[in-house]
Amino acid sequence: MAAAAELTLLEKSLGLSKGNKYSAQGERQIPVLQTNSGPSLTGLTTIAAHLVKQANKEHLLGSSAEEKAVVQQWLEFRVTRVDGQSSKDDIHTVLKDLNSYLEDKVYLTGYNFTLADILLYYGLHRFINIECLVKRHSSVSRRAETSQRQNVWKGKFPSHV
Known part of the structure; x- marks a missing residue:
């Protein structure tokens, strides 16, 4: 996108x-x-x-100093690691790293939905249809589905998951 x-x-x-x-x-x-x-x-x-x-x-930018830093970290991840990736190996590495991080979290900052979740979802959206990659990265797939179900955002995310 x-x-x-x-x-x-x-x-x-x-x-x-x-x-x-x-x-x-x-x-x-x-x-x-x-x-x-x-x-x-x-x-x-x-x-x-x-x-x-x-x-x-502004709560989407984080509610504490630590959460704001984590939001910024993931916004940087989106721009530096997700954007511009085109080879399957690059995509696999990004999804593997993200999957490991999300294993014990609902959202990128833990339990709060933030701008980082929105922009990372948008950035990863083009890869979500690559079924073999998504099957290997269940935490990424789960987070995408959870983001889609947010009441505030319902119907406003493109859906492919």
């Missing part, structure tokens, strides 16, 4: 009115948001955090 499509879906999920215009820059198609009230914002996680704050849903 292209970053602009993800951000538009996030806006809808957050209950924000449409109207933001996204562009992309560079070879990696880094998303850019031109704001009405200031400078343009660049980068998927920067723009997503801005949208969360605009929607007054």
Whole structure:
């Protein structure tokens, strides 16, 4: 899913009115948001955090200092480890690492649903249909299903799981 499509879906999920215009820059198609009230914002996680704050849903960024750090860690994981992966070996490694981490957790921060869960779900969505990989990574599959069932987000995630 292209970053602009993800951000538009996030806006809808957050209950924000449409109207933001996204562009992309560079070879990696880094998303850019031109704001009405200031400078343009660049980068998927920067723009997503801005949208969360605009929607007054800052709890999605973490509720304690530690949880905020974990959310940031997983947002970085999304951009550095998930985006741009194309070979089955790379995908398998990412899913294996994530599966191990999620074995004893409901969500990435433990028990709270955050922006990291949303953006990681969006980023992994293209791999979820690769059945052989998902079968090997049951914790990843379980977390994706749990994210889809969130009442606030019901019907707002693309579903393939």
